[in-house]
Amino acid sequence: MNLILAQKGRMTSVSLVYHAIRRDLIQASLEPGERLRIQELSERYQCGVIPIREALNRLASDGLVTYSEQRGFSAAAVSATDALDICQARVLMSESALRASIEQGDDAWEERVVLSYHRLKKVPRYASMDPPIGNIDYDDPHKAFHTALISACGSSRMIQLFEQLFVHAERYRYYARRVLVADPDDDHRAVMEAALARDVPLALKLAREHIEGPAKILVQALSGKA
Known part of the structure; x- marks a missing residue:
């Protein structure tokens, strides 16, 4: 993969390799717990060792990689x-941010939500169904939709924290897609419609179910119970 050379000039080498490795960590192309040897990564991403290390x-710092003096860098374990901790944190954050966004959202917020949903709906969730493989083109519009829902909450820091949690949850969603094949479009549409109708209790209930449903199945799978 010559991602770094192909996109040179648009971003710095560090930023390019950062986003490339980050993508592969989220999508589990680099397996959780896998040792990340700098020289091997340098060859894989065709980039110097200094940008790789940075x-x-x-x-x-993002929590997607761990470091120890004995093993060096490794992909964060799952x-x-x-998974349960991330789920609970997302539910708490979503309830607060979504409530504020619904109560404070104006016409521009409604337009952002509707537009982001239509963009998301156009992208297939899976690149393959047999075996189930997540579609990398789905990730950005998926994140954009959920961010749009809370974008009128009035707190840029809350949105930033929400997006950080979303990234960590995305790692687990790639695992969930291996054990649960589902189309979340009904969930997304239902949350959107409740939010636009300013039905706070229903929107919060649906958002919680949207987060908790796949998480429970994944927790069971990771615990060896599924």
């Missing part, structure tokens, strides 16, 4: 405990 340090 990118790994940034990813460690676990049922962590």
